[in-house]
Amino acid sequence: MSKAPAAIRPRAVVIFDGGRPKLRKRAEPLLPVVERYFEVVSVQTDLDAALEAHGAELAVTMGGDGTILRTARLMQDQQLPVVGVNLGNVGFLAALQPEHLDQALPEVAAGRHLLIDHLMFRWSVVNDQGETEPQLGLNEAAVLGGAPFSMLEARLFIDGDLVA
Template sequence: MTRNVLVLTHPTRSAAQRTADQVAAELRAHGMTPVTEEDVTATDDIELVIVLGGDGTILRAAELVRGRDIPLIGINLGHVGFLAESEVDRVSHVVSRAAARDYVVEERITLDVSVTRPGRSEPEHSWAINDVSVEKAERERMVEVAIGIDDRGLSTFGCDGVVMATPTGSTAYAFSAGGPVVWPDVEAMLLVPISAHSLFARPLVVGPESRMTVEVLSRSYTSAVIWCDGRRRIDAPPGSRIDVVRGSERVRLARFNLAPFTDRLVGKFNLPVAGWRGEDKTP
């Protein structure tokens, strides 16, 4: 039986293409068949995706195989690379572990979004792994929004935008906007206002069955632009309603390293831990 592995690279980095050639050669040496992005739709039985790049490339890979329950493993060629499992100097290790099926699959929640616009009877739908951001369309103006949870109004304010995120996305855009870091095994969703002119505009953490809603008020002087993972765009004029719920599908990440998320957080952000439990290793 042929064991097909999709190898997806950052499209413009020459170093990524060289690494992809190395991965393909090592896959063949293990009796596996590398599949390129051009062939993915014609290949039914892909068992794994090896992604070479940063988190953006991993998000592109998830979009490419959405609905097929294929796990992804990232080899980081970017900067922080929170979704990546390994660094580029461990390519051979990744391929050998993949060949032996020596990994566990971690499932992460996603978001489903529906946008109802004035004058249109049917909403537009999309999805996200990290976040759905509602952003002002004009730089010089604030967008006026009302936010609600579970079909109950919560607050109204002018702002630069609102980010609705998964725990996976809590270390991405939501983190930059002042939201909390949420451990990836927590079943929850976040709503984080951006530069809101309001006394009550704090980050919110809601349950997995909740519905988060942002309405672009009719009085808003500017439209909004909705970005799903920064990749898929939906325009939202005044009078639009954006509903976000837990996604019907999960993204599957292959993991070799079962170390706690705390270790990943410390490593990716290079956090100082000298002095923890008396172990002060500073000079």
């Protein structure tokens, strides 16, 4: 199968956790498939480093739902549409199976796809030392207690207004 001309291929950044050898072994052979339909401007394998999107129009993540969540955090305020290739176990967010890339990616590249907007939000936790720890969430946040178990105090603000 030949590549589409670069002038009409959307620009994409490919993201996977290169620190996980089994995942790398599954992801790297998929790069040529992605390159058939997208101009890959960056391959990011360090999920703790700042995202180098280089003008990408979308991100192709390879891994599981955790990879998509980490990608959303990497993008911060520069969110891109994400195509999630499921190399993990769950696949609620990363639903595209590797064996379907050659069928799905041409549709995505041509703009013939369903775009689902997930809620991105900022939240923070005040720790035992009184320090505020800012976080970025995708769709949901969970408040979990741990040992030693004790009462948690929680307040919910939306746009600066206390709601609960």
